[in-house]
Amino acid sequence: MTLSLYPLLICLLFSHIIVAFIVSTDQHTAAEVGKQVVLRCTCDSNGDSNPTVIWEKVGVEQTVHLYRGNVDDLQEQHKNYTKRTGLHAISANKGDASLTLKNVNIWDEGKYRCSVSNGNGFGEAFVDLAVWAINAEDMHILWKQDGSGRDFLSCQTSGWYPKPTVSWNDKNGNDLNGVSETTMTRDENGFFHVQYDLKQQHDSSNQYICSVKHKWMAAPERTRAAFTDGSTLIRLDDGNRLDL
Template sequence: MWEESLSFWLMFSLLNMGSTSFPPVRVGNNMTLQCSFQVPFGNDLRIHWHHYLNGRRAIVHSYYNGTEQLKDQDEAFHGRTKLSLPGIQQGDASLTLTDLRLSDRGDYRCIIVNGGNFKSSNISLQVSAPYERPQVRILSRIGENVTVECSSQGGVSEALMVWRDEEGNTLEALETPVVVRNKQEICEVRSKLTVTVERDIAVCCCLTPEPRAEELRVCDTIAASQKQEAPTLLDPKNIIAISILTLVGVSACWAVVRRQRPPQPVPVRMVISA
């Protein structure tokens, strides 16, 4: 009997209830959807959270018979919903969604069945997925040829990624930027560039998420290879080293010469007595 009454109330609420809206919440963050009811309540208290998107209804979370009931929970919400059981005792039926996905956007309905009383409130949830600031890193350096890569992720639509020099001139990338989507339909864009670095130069990676969106730009300076100068004989350190080596060499040669010289005869003085 209560199921029929609940169905009637839901149809009525669809026609008469507005939605509470909030600023967009970023993908991956947590969000608590507020819902409350009057206390005290009886043993037949029921709390239901439903999600509506593109004409489809999904069961998000349920509570009845004094405990959470998740057997009918939609698979997309498994392990990502939570009611505060202590809060229920205070009339708080708020639902926390964790690790938000793009598919979590849409309308949520909190339904409270407390004896013969019904309450329904709607909340509109917007989920944003803006691209992150591009990052540039060096992949390889062969002589004066340096290959760099630019990457950015977080968007839901393909983005335009181009390379420019410090004067704003377009640089030709090695290949067309690669766009990869994950299971949550979030995009990652990557592009590679090879430049000849004879002196320190700056390269800029520019990302435009949508045709009219603000450009995300990051510039990085690539340093030229450091060439080590050949040491000169006039270097003070070299002069000292050469002087020490010369003294050591002369001393060694003198010692060898002394050992190789034959002994000199000692004159004998003869004395003749009368």
């Protein structure tokens, strides 16, 4: 056999061993913080019932879940995912490599890679996970004072992700955002806290409505402030029923 035949034989050998097959995912999915989500991944296993499935989070070098030899192998699993992942062995052997992720948190958001290999070949696909949190019950309107001792209304709400949009209107629908000031911070769990101050002298005969909008809400959440006299503030929780 001449040496010129060796490269051809090597190419033929590897083309037989490494065959790409189709792996499919939902590409985009979303989950609420604290809930469970299934990151779907399926493949044509070509009859091989002993696949290796690797789930990884892209960009941060985190092994989320490894399944091989018909069992879960979690020795290299990142600590952020401890006791939060599951992959059904029977389904995996039938071409369903979907991953269940429990107790979703904000830091789970990102792109994931599903890689499947077996004796017949290899394939991979990606899914983007969006995470959201809504805390419409935690909306407060209260009095604050500026440096000169002047009172103003402050709308405050916590426990949101991603960041919400907050606005002020009066009972006639006038936009008061031009005289408002936003302070937005995040806590150690990644949730946004919003403080939206109405830097305008209030009119005791008027009412002031704070609205919070969020991309995962069908409609804004509203609460309003009214006054029994020139200074006594009443927070009314039926802001959604106002005709602005």
